[in-house]
Amino acid sequence: MTPKEWAQVALVALAIGLAVAATMLVPWRVPRPSRAARAAALRDVPADVVTRGRALHAALRPSAYGSRVVGLAAVLLLGLTPAGARIVAWVAQPFGGHWLAEAVLGGLVVLMLTWLASLPFGAWRHTVLRDYGLSTQDWRGWTVDLLKSGALGIVTGAVVLAGFYTLTRVAPDWWWALAAATAAALVVLLSFVVPVLVEPVFNRFTPMPAGSLRDELAALAAKDGMPVRDVLVADASRRTTGLNAYVSGFGTTRRIVVYDTLLQKAPAGEVRSVVAHELGHAKDRDPEIGTVLGAIGAAAAVVAIYLLGQWDSLLDRAGVDSIASPRAIGLVLALGALAGLVTGPLQSLVSRRVEVRADQHALRLTGDPAEFAAMQLRLATVNIADVDPPRIEYLLFATHPDTVERLAAAKEAAGAHASGLLASDPGPLSSPDS
Structure with a gap:
């Protein structure tokens, strides 16, 4: 078979693998509150919280949609016209048009233009x-x-661009296979590297002071079978008043990270509820699942780009003679942007299903639906959330269930708790709010 035929086979295999992995690993069937339960939960939210959240998001919409539209228009202009190719060639002229100058310097300039x-x-x-x-x-x-x-x-882009276009030169017929494998490996590598090397660039992390809350969070993780290396506090207040916590890392690098704003504004029981949700992600291996799906998706994207690059009309539109040319970086970005536009709603759906499962885990682990509901209301108030966003925006962009959905789930869990269907004894973890 020719390389193109092998690429077609590989793309089909990767698509099947991605579909099977998503079917088996994503919690598609998770409990969802009824419309009536959501409406009842909305009535329980203070009117000022609803109004303020809607006002903020109405104010944010012009910048959000403007960014999407202008960003997409820029990348399509650079990729589906000769503009991108000409910019790359112009940037590399002082270096004799060398392919590496086109790949790294030209590629970075094109990326910079889309960013600007x-x-x-x-x-x-x-x-x-x-x-x-x-x-x-x-x-x-x-x-x-x-x-x-x-x-x-810039650093990441330079490494990726140099590596990718080196592969296209050393293996002109089979670069797509090598690049697909490399892309998948990079997704896996970054999932381990980011928590250790990238997070400290933007935040300072200090051990949570010894005390009852630190002991409770560590005990909660141990009870869940997810022991952590440390419990850290991130200095998020330097940037935001928003509340959050997360479990970062894998295995021996796993640690609980709590925003300092959460410690300042939420009682201990509500902090436990947030951490229990994050432990649910670790317990169900959501980061690993995301890594697997991301790795397969990245490999499939590389192969798809190679196959799309066989269309002469597409290459002519971009003003290039090969998708493997550094001058085609704009075209590659345009294809990626269009793919993201199409697959974005599906990715959001997957994320929402995963988040619902983590919510259910938190409710079971703490056995305290009231604390869970109180935390969701506090998050909505402090983070100024749109507690019941427009349906179309929810379906297209929401990566988490909205506040009324979570409050309704807590109310249903409380009913199950009263019926003895939900774990109700968190053992030694209970403590007065502080």
């Missing part, structure tokens, strides 16, 4: 968040974070 197109909308969003008191960052801090993320992007 959305930058004003990011600033607009930051302005709104500051106006509502959700962001505590001044413009200097915001700019520093922007430069940090930009520097990380």
Whole structure:
């Protein structure tokens, strides 16, 4: 068979593998509150919380949609016209048009242009968040974070671009196979590296002071069969007033990370509820599942790009003679953006199902639906959430169940608790709120 035929076989195999993995690993059948239960939960939310959340998100929509539209338009302009190819060639001219200069310098310039197109909308969003008191960052801090993320992007982009286009030169017929395997391996590698190397770039982490709450969180993890290396506090208050916690890392690197804002604003029982949710992700191996699906998806994307690059009309539109040419980086980005546009709602659906399962885990682990409901209401209040967002936005973009869905789930769990169907004894973990 020809390389193209092998690529077609590989893409079908990867698509089947992705479908099988998603069917087996994603919790598609999770309990969902009825519409009536959601409506009842909405009535329990204070009117000012509902109004403020809707107002914030109405203020954020122009920047959110503007960023999506302008960002997509920019990448399509660079990829589906000769503009991207010309920019890459122009950047590499001082270096004699060398392929490595086109790949790294030209590729980075194209990536930078797409980033700059959305930058004003990011600033607009930051302005709104500051106006509502959700962001505590001044413009200097915001700019520093922007430069940090930009520097990380440049380093990562340079390595990926150099590696990818080296493969296209050393294996002109089979680069797609090598690149697909490399892409999958990078997804796996980054899932381990990011918590250890990247997170400290943006936050400072300190051990939670010794005391009852630290002991309770460590005991909660042990009770769940998910012992942690440490319980850390992130200095999130430098950026936001929002509340959050998460379980980071795998195996021996696993640790509970709690925002300092959560410790400042929530009682101990509610902190336990948030951590129990995050332990649910670790217990059900959601990070590992995400890594597996991401690795298969990345490999499939590389093969699909190779096959799409066999269409002469597409190459002509981009002003390139091969998808493997560094001058085709704009086309590669455009294809990736269109794929993301199509698959985004499905990814959001998967994320929501996973989050519902983690909620159910937290309710079982703590045996305290009242604390869970209180925490969800506090999160909605402090994070200024839209507790009942427009349905179309929920389906397209929401990665978590909304507040009324979670409150309704807590009420149903309370009924099960009263009937003896939900674990009700958290043992030595119970303690007065503080």
